[in-house]
Amino acid sequence: MATSDKTPELEYDYEALPSNxxxxxxxxxxxxxxxxxxxxMYPVDLLKTRMQILNPSAGGLYTGLTNAVSTISRVxxxxxxxxxxxSVIVGAGPAHAVYFGTYEVVKELAGGNIDDGHHPIAAALSGASATIASDALMNPFDVIKQRMQVHGSIHKTITQCAKTVYRTEGLQAFYVSYPTTLCMSVPFTATQFVAYESISKVMNPKNGYDPFTHCMAGxxxxxxxxxxxxxxxxxxxxxQTRGLAQNEELRSVRGxxxxxxxxKRNFGWSGFLRGMRPRIISTMPSTAICWSSYEMAKAYFKKQLSE
Incomplete structure (x- = not known):
């Protein structure tokens, strides 16, 4: 029987999950x-949080993104x-480890690595599963992060913030936003993964490691x-910031x-678009960095395995 002279590096395409x-x-x-x-991208995320607060203190009022940067820096x-x-550094590592680990496992089980074809359903399912698992771990760290981000926050460290929130509001404060987070993150991640896989297939049909493609697609x-x-x-x-609100109605919001x-009652339909610009501005480079970093790490590990 004839034997193949292909090296292990050529026996799997880049996006697939090889057995070893x-x-x-x-x-x-x-x-x-x-x-x-x-x-x-953390500073832009802080600006987004500040601009989304419904009833900020007097020093936390901003007319726009540029005004927010200059005011915060000056004052x-x-x-x-x-x-x-x-809080992000401590939580993001484990959460993203679970995120991409779940993504790769579910993608393999859903048939997303079978061939070079496009598998949007597998990509969407993988992304949704990944975010459900990772957000369960990340949600408490996200609550702590936003409590520390708001104007006038008295919290200096993540430990002190966590203890204060737990003592005054209980364990539920760390997960009161989890259903909403999933309602946002599942469609966000599913959309992002499908778009990323689709754009990558068009820009990089050979599935090779291409930093430019990964960055642009992400x-x-x-x-x-x-x-x-x-x-x-x-x-x-x-x-997530209800505990810091001075307005009693905001402090008692439950779901x-x-x-x-x-x-809707306080700001109309436009209230749901608060912070959209900094959200997009922060998300574009952050997802580009995320995917580029992830694919770079994957390429490194695969190179090590092929040697």
Whole structure:
């Protein structure tokens, strides 16, 4: 019987999950991607949170993105733009490890790696499964992050913030926004993964490692998904920062529909678009960084396995 002279590196396409490519390597690549993504774009995320607050204190009122940057830098100092970043760094690594680990496993089980064809259903299912798993881990860290981001926050460290929230509001405060987060993240991730896979197939039909393709496809996919899910992101911010609100109605808001009604009553339909620009501005490069970092780590591990 004739034997193949192909090297292991050529026996699988880039996007596939080879049999000797372990889940641990996928998770390590995902952790690297998550920390890189959130750390670099953190200041813009802080601006988004500040602009989505419904009833901010007097010093937390901004007329736009540029005004927010200049006001915060002048009054509170440039370092304020990074306040709470430690929560993201601590949570993003494990959460993204679970995220990409789940993505690769579900994608393999759903038949997304069978051939070089396009598999949008497998991509959407993989993305949805990944976000359900990772958000369960990340949600408490996201609550802590936003509590530290708002203007006038008294929280200095993630430990102190976590203890204060738990003592005053109980464990439920860390998960009150989880259903809303899933309502936002599942369509966001499903849309992002389908768009990313689709754009990648068009730009890079050979499925080879191509940093430009991964960067462009990731950024474009993130922008589309961010714009579509902004209303749910506003609701999530209202729920996650309710404990800091001075308005009693805001402090007692309890769920997705209650928060949505409150936003509509106070700000009309335009209230659901608060912070859309900084959300898109932060999401485009962050998803580009995330996918580029993840694919770079994957390429590195696969190269090591082929040697």
């Amino acid at each position: 490519y372990g889940l641990g390597a996928n998770m390590l690549a995902g952790a690297f991607a998550g920390i890189a993504e959130h750390s670099v 509170e100092g440039v370092r304020t733009l990074w306040k709470g970043v430690s 950024g474009a996919a993130g922008a589309v998904a961010a714009a579509i899910t902004t209303p749910l992101d506003v609701i999530k911010t209202v729920l 997705l529909f209650n928060a949505a009604a409150l936003i």
